[in-house]
Amino acid sequence: MNLDKSTLPPRLEESVPLELFKAEVQAWAERIGVTPKSITFRPMKRKWASCSSKGHLTFDTELLYQTAEVRRRVIVHELLHLKIPNHGPLFKALEKAYLEDA
Template identity: 50%
Template structure:
């Protein structure tokens, strides 16, 4: 079951990497204390394994949030408009994530 969620999550990351055309490669899933995800400038991505039981809409939020940092290092205008373009009402997802877990996105 866990493995199934893991491969579903990895497939979702691969989908967004292709769609956004970013240079992300290795994806790691592991427990993280204070955040949902992180990415390095070299394209290595780490996601919190606590995401696995959550709704896939929330996966999309965390994945797209992180991948867009390849284009926009902060949460400024560019990042916000891209988030809205790909996810629509991303703020609602952000709120769900916050209320659900109280863990910050990076």
């Protein structure tokens, strides 16, 4: 996923409500067929999100100020790590398929 924070347009002035973001994550989780153990938010300097090996997802609070497209790409990327822990060919193919379908 190539979503470098420095190349994105300016952040939205208003944030998406936290519960709406979590609902987006849950909807995508159902579509992909995974169940995250937890969904948390905190400021992150270098990345948009992370996925632990135990299934805990952490998202950068700045994502709440990004467009639906950026949020969708980050959400799909992290949820796919619950199925595939690396960025190999299968991961990239699934990511492309889910993002092109949306």
